[in-house]
Amino acid sequence: MPESGQQGQQPGGAPGPTPAGATAPVDVPAPPAVDRMQRFTAANMIRSLVPLVLGCLLVVGVAALRQNPDDPVREVDTxxxxxxxxxxxxxxxxxxxxxxxxxxxxxxxxxxxxxxxxxxxxxxxxxxxxxxxxxxxxxxxxxxxxxxxxxxxxxxxxxxxxxxxxxxxxxxxxxxxxxxxxxxxxxxxxxxxxxxxxxxxxxxxxxxxxxx
Missing domain, CATH: 3.30.200.100 (MucB/RseB, C-terminal domain)
Structure with a gap:
């Protein structure tokens, strides 16, 4: 039997009834800011990078179009x-x-x-x-x-x-x-x-x- 003054447990290790006067634990919802941060998953990060990647590809594409493939000479500005x-x-x-x-x-x-x-x-x-x-x-x-x-x-x-x-x-x-x-x-x-x-x-x- 459980010792006097200790909370008993149900068979299988489950906690017993809450003693009189004690407050049962209550799940407290996460603050809104924390909740939003948790929702910012890897997928969100990838979506946020898409415009940047597209911009880089556009710059590279324009540079490639300007360069004549038949002319390997790269001119410099002096x-x-x-x-x-x-x-x-x-x-x-x-x-x-x-x-x-x-x-x-x-x-x-x-x-x-x-x-x-x-x-x-x-x-x-x-x-x-x-x-x-x-x-x-x-x-x-x-x-x-x-x-x-x-x-x-x-x-x-x-x-x-x-x-x-x-x-x-x-x-x-x-x-x-x-x-x-x-x-x-x-x-x-x-x-x-x-x-x-x-x-x-x-x-x-x-x-x-x-x-x-």
């Missing part, structure tokens, strides 16, 4: 890099201007974003030329800049030539490509690539002081 380099450089930045649309910029690099006043600044731009060759322009006031040393090391001199009213030193790179270089104040300018002499001359002759 505007921002040129502007930043011009703002941070301690020398007058010369940039190409007036090239035809057949000159397609495919790469641009600059360290100007990390430079402070007085730091060396390097700008490097590459193009696919109208003759489907590669040409690049590098300008820097850092003689040790990798963009310069990689091009100028192991070159052989081939004299000088006048391009756009300026005297350029003509070199041949280790790869057998033509290279034009000259100084402009504290900066060194380089034009080179697999492009023809005529195209490299056109690029060198297009250089003008940066203007927004």
């Amino acid at each position: 505007t921002s890099a040129e502007r930043t380099a011009a703002e941070r450089a301690s020398y007058e930045l010369l940039v190409p201007r007036g090239l035809s649309d057949d000159w397609r910029p495919t790469s641009v690099r600059t360290n100007a974003g990390q430079a402070t006043v007085g730091d060396p600044v390097t700008l490097q731009i590459g193009w696919l030329t109208p003759e489907q060759e590669f040409a690049q322009y590098v300008v820097s006031d850092d003689p040790e800049a990798t963009a310069l040393t990689d091009l100028l090391e192991d070159t052989t001199e081939d004299g000088t030539e006048q391009v756009g009213g300026e005297s350029w030193q003509r070199l041949t790179t280790e790869r057998g490509e033509a290279l034009l270089t000259r100084s402009e104040g504290a900066a060194t300018l380089v034009v080179t690539g697999s492009a023809s002499d005529a195209e490299l001359d056109a690029l060198a002759g297009s250089l003008q002081p940066y203007a927004p």
Whole structure:
């Protein structure tokens, strides 16, 4: 028998009657906020993400439609890099201007974003030329800049030539490509690539002081 003062239990472990004076337990409904949170199931979350996913797919689709599948060349915008380099450089930045649309910029690099006043600044731009060759322009006031040393090391001199009213030193790179270089104040300018002499001359002759 149950001890005196303890609640008895029905056979099978079920609780016995509630003693006199005791209050029977009552199920209290969850607060409305908790109830709403419980109803926010995984299905609700998926439905809420559908508009975002559709928006991303739309952006990707538009980009795919704009790209010509027969043209693997990806052009880049050089505007921002040129502007930043011009703002941070301690020398007058010369940039190409007036090239035809057949000159397609495919790469641009600059360290100007990390430079402070007085730091060396390097700008490097590459193009696919109208003759489907590669040409690049590098300008820097850092003689040790990798963009310069990689091009100028192991070159052989081939004299000088006048391009756009300026005297350029003509070199041949280790790869057998033509290279034009000259100084402009504290900066060194380089034009080179697999492009023809005529195209490299056109690029060198297009250089003008940066203007927004």
